[in-house]
Amino acid sequence: MIHRWERGMIGFGVAMLVACLARPVMMTVIADGQRRTIYARGPTVREALAQAGIPLGDLDRVTPPENVSIRPGMVITVTRITQTLEVQEVPIPFPRQILKDARLAPGENRLIRRGEPGIERVTVRITWADGQPVERQEIHRERLRDPVPEIVAVSLLGEVTSMPISGTLVFLARRDAWRVAGETTRILPLTNLGDLDGRVFTLSPDGGFLLFSRAPLTSPRPLLNTLWGLNLRADPPRPQPAGLENVLWLEWSPRGDRLAFATGEPSPGPPGWRAHNDLWIGRWGNGRIEARQVLTPTAGGPYGWWGMAWAWSPDGRRLAFGRTDGIGMLDLGSLRATILLTFPVYETRSAWAWVPALAWSPDGRYLAALVHGPPRSGEPPEQSTRFDLWILAVDAGWARPLIEDIGIWAGVLWSDLGLFFGQARQPEAGDASRYDLYWADHDGSDRRRLFPPEGEIGFGGQPDMRWGPDGRSLLVRYQGDLYRIALPSGRIDRLTARGDIAAMAWR
Template sequence: MFPILSTRFRSGLWTLVIAPLLIACLARPIPVTIVADGQRRAVYLRAATVREALTQAGISLGDLDQVSPPETARIAPGMVITVTRITQTLEIQEVRIPFPRQILKDARLAPGETRLIRRGEPGLERVTIRITWADGQPMERQEIQRERVRDPVPEIVAVSLLGEVVSMPISGTLVFLARRDAWQIAGETSRILRLTSLGDLDGRIFTLSPDGRFLLFSRASSTAPRSLLNTVWGLSLGADPPRPQPVGLENVLWLEWAPQGDRVAFATGEPSPGPPGWRAHNDLWIGRWADGRIEARRVLTPTAGGPYGWWGMTWAWSPDGRRLAFGRTDGIGVLDLESRKAIPLLTFPVYETRSAWAWVPALSWSPDGRYLAALAHGPPRSGEPPEQSTRFDLWILAVDEGWARPLIEDVGLWAGILWSPQGLFFGQAHQPEAGDASRYDLYWVDHDGSDRRRLFPPEGEIGFGGQPDMRWAPDGQGLLVRYQGDLYYIAIPSGQVYRLTAQGDIAAMAWR
């Protein structure tokens, strides 16, 4: 039998055996090969690790240098130690940015003709690149900064519009606002007459009398006193030549003719030093046109107007001229002009824009005056507070019967509505949950919500950049829309689209 040794005795025994061996190994030089700085050296070293071997060989390492095997590896006879020197430098390059090309379509050019309107200029970017070198050879290039020095200037080229703009007769009187002046299409869409040469129409008021004889518009001069928001002017289209003249109104935020043409309704405000530049009074006046002037009486005294009341309200005449529908940030109602009684029809949480603008409902009466189509702030999509809901629905309100119901859900906050004898036209957001920034398409639907179909713009076009601007044709045969600064006519019910103008800068329109 073998004797049993204690643990302490065995540990001491191993120490006595191994320690002399280690000392003997360290005492005897170990052959290794070191490859560094373009040289290959065979050396004998008394080192336990790669780090110690390099130190004994007089080789220092930079922060980025790489060693193979790793510095902590144990030395073995015949080992090859390779040191790769890593350095980094910065290189700055100037890169040209190609200029884009913009196409303007001009009906005055002959077929196939082009004209350079503005020469393009490339932009410039300053790019900083970090280059990593391994033993003097480029190993990696990495972009670490890009700075725009100069934006490119687009090249603008005008091309012929032949075949895109059609010339067609129109009924009634059609006027539009472009380059801050009023223009008229006289009988044929190819015949455009300039009505004013003022250069300061602001587009806030631009409305024709129902018989198409008088145009009312607002002017905002840069030299006007700070206390003046705008002035309202009138123009008799039957005069030769038409001469604009002031009608005696100023600081008007909204104005529209009554359907019978015997009166106008308007609301006022005042200039404000901060955004949006005005403060609404939330009042209401009724005026009559006589000898080029408007004499008015106040129907509603100024009020706070509810949440976001500084923005103002929306109004819409009833077809019989006896009532005005109104929209506030928190509800919709009807004002009876004879009794001056306001009747609420629908309430909803105000939409918190958290900015210098406010959302108010779009409104449109049915031709028989029994119903009102309106945009309403809808319920939350998930768990957000009601005031932050991004859902907006199209509602139908029975004015005298007292009921209201949603017709189309989630159309977007700039949907826009027009009720015509042929049904409802409305905008539909591409992204309803982001309706303030979304593009919109124009749809048609029957008054009961059936037979919904897309009308405009043609496939491939980007859509309206906000609330669609549309007018029903006086002859009841089609719809006029303003899109990307031009006028388009949509034949109903075929849906055929005709481009009428090549202005590119039309900001408002009226058609009676």
């Protein structure tokens, strides 16, 4: 209940407020470069400016704020805020890459390719206050042209020093086999054939036998190659035929008691062969390989003419395989194949195909594999240029991505020290990108760049790497030469200065 005197007081207050609002209030307004006196009834700064005919833009800044009540003598400042867009094409500096060349004299440099700057279109939003720029904010950047690195060849003479090499280290150069005989400066020829094709070049785990493939010179029937063996313990070692032909892939089992291989046949069109997508298991004895077929020829799925990737498990009981559309495992006891993961085929639209790189964990429980990833934007899945490194639990039945977007030719090795893999410098163009060699923990964390040294040109494709006999030396083939990376220190030693090495093996 409101008493009569209370109602009277409320009426008096309303009357006073109306009286105040009706009486103009003198204020000062600073706006558009002018200072002027206005009379307004308000009740707030916003209404006072409107009554004085001073419009406000959406971005204009008012001091004091627009919702503040007016009072006599108030000074109101209006700052006109506008924004404009500025578009510029700015150059991207080109990097300089060093190419080591054994053919150059000491101190000699040679420009191999001139660098060209790239171009980016940069859009900047400029904020103006009363006609003066107060802020520049980049809102969009579009690359119009990638920079082309400058490549300079420099002499490497003096970079290779004599150092001991344990185990058996062999390499393929000038289409023949060579051996590093105990010291990096002592390199001896193993063959004088001039026709090794490099498709098979593998040492037995004990380092005693080298198997290699030879391109046919003349043959009454079409041949891809013939397989030969070399007993490195013989004096002197003499090449002898191993009894196999048309071998696309061959590798010793981890214990060296068996071999696995797959075959194909010559094809008149590119790439020059057609894979059978078969599998044979054999043994080396008395200078020849005796084998039985465990998988009969199949179409091999999409792009099956290219062939499959294979990898022995550490215990020699299983073989992982990679096809253009998935990854699986073959149990050599039951001969049962299990598909572990599928993904869209990478559509190359050319005479080559992509298959996953594979590596087993040292305990044989997991597989590391390169997997064709999802599209970056709206392109069809088959045209995605993204490739991720995955971990697959072969017995537990799960798989998950570990490191994303590392490039189509990344490659992978797995040891008790961690994961070793390539990383594309331009993953979105991984088929043409240069690659660096990285090292990460088993879970993908703590990534470290190992090779090549800073400023040098990267690998021109999948890094070619092998473990040394001590399990702590990583051998890499780079620009036609061999380098040893000592782990965990990461020290790099150059072992050769030839520039023509095409394959390698170290046991």
